[in-house]
Amino acid sequence: MTQTNHTSARYPLNFLLIVTMSSHFLNPFMGSSINLALKQIGMEFSMSAVGMSWVTMSYLLSSAIFLVPFGKLGDLYGRRKILLIGIIGFSLSTLLCSVAFDAVSLIIFRLFQGIFSAMMVSNNMALIISSYPPEQRGKVIGLNVSAVYVGSSLAPIIGGLLTDSLGWRSIFYIISFLSILISILIVTKVPKEQKVTVLEKFDYLGSGVFMVSISMLMYGFSKLPVPSAVILTLLGVAGLVLFVLIELKATTPVLNVRLFSENRVFALSNVSALINYASTFALTFMLSLYLQFVLGMDAHQAGMILIAQPVMMAIVASFSGRLSDKKNPRYLAALGMAISMFGLLILTFINQTTSLTFIVIGLAILGFGFGLFSSPNTNVVMSSVDKKIYGTASATLATMRSTGMMFSMAIASLSMHLFLGNQKINPSNIPDFIKSTKSVFIIFTILSFIGVFLSLAKRKVQNNPV
Numbered sequence: 001m002t003q004t005n006h007t008s009a010r011y012p013l014n015f016l017l018i019v020t021m022s023s024h025f026l027n028p029f030m031g032s033s034i035n036l037a038l039k040q041i042g043m044e045f046s047m048s049a050v051g052m053s054w055v056t057m058s059y060l061l062s063s064a065i066f067l068v069p070f071g072k073l074g075d076l077y078g079r080r081k082i083l084l085i086g087i088i089g090f091s092l093s094t095l096l097c098s099v100a101f102d103a104v105s106l107i108i109f110r111l112f113q114g115i116f117s118a119m120m121v122s123n124n125m126a127l128i129i130s131s132y133p134p135e136q137r138g139k140v141i142g143l144n145v146s147a148v149y150v151g152s153s154l155a156p157i158i159g160g161l162l163t164d165s166l167g168w169r170s171i172f173y174i175i176s177f178l179s180i181l182i183s184i185l186i187v188t189k190v191p192k193e194q195k196v197t198v199l200e201k202f203d204y205l206g207s208g209v210f211m212v213s214i215s216m217l218m219y220g221f222s223k224l225p226v227p228s229a230v231i232l233t234l235l236g237v238a239g240l241v242l243f244v245l246i247e248l249k250a251t252t253p254v255l256n257v258r259l260f261s262e263n264r265v266f267a268l269s270n271v272s273a274l275i276n277y278a279s280t281f282a283l284t285f286m287l288s289l290y291l292q293f294v295l296g297m298d299a300h301q302a303g304m305i306l307i308a309q310p311v312m313m314a315i316v317a318s319f320s321g322r323l324s325d326k327k328n329p330r331y332l333a334a335l336g337m338a339i340s341m342f343g344l345l346i347l348t349f350i351n352q353t354t355s356l357t358f359i360v361i362g363l364a365i366l367g368f369g370f371g372l373f374s375s376p377n378t379n380v381v382m383s384s385v386d387k388k389i390y391g392t393a394s395a396t397l398a399t400m401r402s403t404g405m406m407f408s409m410a411i412a413s414l415s416m417h418l419f420l421g422n423q424k425i426n427p428s429n430i431p432d433f434i435k436s437t438k439s440v441f442i443i444f445t446i447l448s449f450i451g452v453f454l455s456l457a458k459r460k461v462q463n464n465p466v
Helices: 001-046 047-077 081-096 103-131 134-165 169-189 204-220 229-251 258-262 264-278 281-294 297-307 308-326 329-347 356-383 385-422 426-457
Strands: none
Touching: 001 047, 001 134, 001 169, 001 281, 001 297, 001 356, 047 103, 047 204, 047 281, 047 385, 081 103, 081 258, 103 134, 103 356, 134 169, 134 297, 134 308, 134 356, 169 204, 204 229, 204 258, 204 308, 204 385, 229 281, 258 264, 258 356, 258 426, 264 329, 264 385, 264 426, 281 297, 281 356, 281 385, 281 426, 297 356, 308 329, 308 356, 329 356, 329 426, 356 385
16 A cells, blocks of 8 residues: 555656657757748848847847846745646747747847746756755756757757758747647646745846846847947846845845855856856857858758767766765766766868868857756755755756857857858858857857866765755
8 A cells, every 4th residue: 555655656656757858858959940040031031141130139138137036936936836837838939939020029029938948947857856855855856957969969850851851930839839748748747836825025126136237238249349238238237236236135025145155055056057057058059050051051960960979968968966865966066067068079170161070060069068067056055055055056057048048149149140240151251150160169168168167076965854
């Protein structure tokens, strides 16, 4: 009888694990697929290289803006509820992207897609971690991170095939359908959380200042060195300083900024995540354009090359999470960042005649390092805080990732703006595009070098006994 009860009790957790892994799968699948479809999208809507970057950046911007507020709402009103609303909204906004009629409408629909994605991302990791016992935390984190990399691995193959055979809109159709299936699974198989007694008020002032400030900072940074962009960037920085001051005085802050000053492990782990994503995310974007515009590949062929990185990520992340339950995760994270740095260093030598073997080797090394870093670093973050603020901690980490991705794309956009201006990529400016690509990879290598020392600076962390 005891065994039967134990087995039946595991079913809801198994379904919850499927839901969180599926939602973790969707975001990178979409992102990598869209990167491969950018050439086709750009040609249909007559977009410049910088314009194409905003198809990706608009999604990242809105996601980064709303992650922290939605993480706090999940803590206050229930993570399952916010997750479900997010997945339903994500499905609808994705469907709107599939019927976009010009570049502006696509970017606007991508902004809405990012908002609902923030509802998913800020709560799914917190929901799964709060449901499993501490000794299994590394395992479930590893499985969810692996789902991210499986999505990234399949996207170049499936996304490339869909783009070449059915057009870029088919990617959005399929993702919208998969999102509907996940929402049905939540409603029918994942139990509702116990009713939450809301004792705190939501911090509307802090949330508003945060959203406006990070919007100005990210948009301004991507448009540098235009004078208006410099002003926006400075206003964004000033706004974030104001946000910190507001949160320090707030009785129920949307983001407990004291965690960063009082919890050194939490602070450094989050900064490490930001740097890791800032130094790697736009690499796929740049290489996708390189393979298609410089080497003349179609989307599917480019995808078969780019798959080297996420496949290696998925393989390594599947055991690095478990390993972080047994070994000091700060050493694993630092080693992963160092390996990523070496992979990026290799890719700085790219030119118009670089062999595909050389590129694949660089991507595989980068993927190995990224996979070794992510799961242990996530384990460090979530193990350094109390269970009642898992949603806020998860959303903070996700915000750092999204902000890192956004800065990564902003660096790429800025580089292309400096070398190409507002031109479309064409045979006459390929040398300038190569210079832009090399500059981006050099900056990423330097950032990773800094990230290695930040990862080593974290002291040893034990799992929270909550």
